Amino acid sequence: MLDKRALSRQYIDGVWCEGRSETVYSDVNPYSQESIAQIRFASVADIDDAYHAALRSQPNWGKTSAYERSALLQRVAGLLEQKRQDIVQLIVEELGGTQVKAHVEIDIALGMLRAASDLPLRMEGSIRPSMIPGKENRIYRLPIGVVGVISPFNFPLALSIRSVAPAIAAGNAVVLKPDPQTFLTGGSLVAQLFEQAGLPAGVLNMVVPDIAEVGDAFVEHPIPRLISFTGSTAVGRRIGEICGRHLKRVALELGGNNVMIVLADADVEQAVRAAIFGKFMHQGQICMCLNRILVHRNVYDSFVEKFVAHASQLKAGDPADPSVTIGPLINRRQAEKVARLIEAGEREGARVVLRGTIEGCLVRPFVLADVRNDMEIAQHEVFGPVASIIPFDDEEEAIRVANESEHGLSGSVFSRDLEHGVDVALRIQTGMVHVNDQSINDEPNVAFGGEKASGLGRFGAEWSLEEFTTVRWVSVQRQPRVYPF
Structure with missing residues (x-):
């Protein structure tokens, strides 16, 4: 079993220590509302200590053998697999993830670690003519130096590792700031895995501050040369602005308003099954979840009928129950936001064809039909188990509607003509599109990232290497050069 009490500390320069804030935070199970852990928040001084520890440790780590860095990441993956059942329980307790979601998140994290273990051996330079x-x-490829990582509450383990693993693989040192609501899964656990794998002290540090107390100190600090942030578009804009002022690099994976287009020739049964998963996985609290489902009028009634029938059978409740598909939202504020968006949809003319219930943090599935793209519920990322289905008359309309959003993270197209599906996919202004599949896909060997207000940069394989390294031109004059004066 994981010792939550021992993990309820800051991790700075290889030491588990109390934060120096006056505020103690209680980590609450979103289903039972019981406190599962408490942590004293980090202060600005703690953040400063963490960044200086990273700065001191990075030069030696950057000079470590590529094979040693690769082996360390493989050991982290081995430890993660060994602790799988304990981590499943932690994901269920801390963030309300279902059993299925917990295993999916662990598998994604394992894939990311194993892919990152290959990166030290791919830091190739080149020799160019003159x-x-x-x-x-x-041309040398080198570590950036120190990286600040800010991870979210929804997939805290995977989305912390997505930045931490390639950054460390490339020879950087890291300060990780997880969301306080999931600091155990997204922060303490990650730090413990790397510590137990033998990572030198100071290469990875973890702080959990109260943003109301420390403000922008984590981002503004002069030491990190890159801030990697996963979270909302609003916060991402602010982080991007701060990094721009301080001339530091930024990697942003932000919100989505992801669309599925079901064309007239689609396999409706398969499209419904995919849409159910793409909408309701982890209660809709995934940046890649379907937010708008666009269906051609020729198959619209059939799709809606089948979708409602399937959604109405999804079991909601205690995520510790293996038969449960819909667990709680992360907090009551999110449930209240979902309720407001449903009310706005009804007010603007949407038809509620499946009316769930909202009890505390638990939201049972809602399905809204006859939604228009200009409705509030279609223009905002819901982050909850509410499906919005939009009819369309022709393909051009569907593409136009899909692109009428400030976001562009993921998407989906269903058609029996695969190459035509690809043609449509290439016209959608989004970073990722999946033909005859739903929108939630994350693999470590491809380019993951968004367009427009969904972010900047890409994760995965060589794209992660680009994000977490820099290049340096060193010229060597092998014979005396003749100068004009």
């Missing part, structure tokens, strides 16, 4: 006689141009 127009200057006797000169050799060398």
